[in-house]
Amino acid sequence: MRLLVVALALVLVVAGCATSQVVPPPAVSAPDLRGTWIGTWGGAPLTVLVADQRHGHGESGLVIGPWQVLGQPYPTVSGVLTASIRGEMVSTHMEGQLSDAGGRLVVTVRARSAAGDQRLTLRLVAPDHLEGMGDSQYAWGPQGPVQLARQAQPRAAVTSEWGWMVRS
16 A cells, blocks of 8 residues: 555656646757847837856756756756836846757746746847747737847956056
């Protein structure tokens, strides 16, 4: 009887790890995506600030505390997504996962606002250009094609203690 209970618990844990869609394999070498990406989502303004990029947990697997026991680690990004909702710009925390689909980098972004979930599936089509599709959980949220271009980072200027200006 005890073995049956353990087997049933294991089946429930494994079944709970199933996803509704097939997740592509993790990106082997992910470029640095940090920075500000500006563009449109369904014709409305969109800004994605990628503040952090690291390796994290995938969509499926078993994680106990900080340790991933089953499943594959994926490169991940996090930051802020700012989209137009009912004509008003709304910012919310976003997290994304980088994967490889047919040799191309795919960035899957999820953001959860008070109004509901937002999802973007983007492909890196050029070093500073992402394109794809997005949808919102709510009907009045942004829907449709997404185009983003990374903004050039201004060069830092540092003034030395002697008053010289140094540009990096």
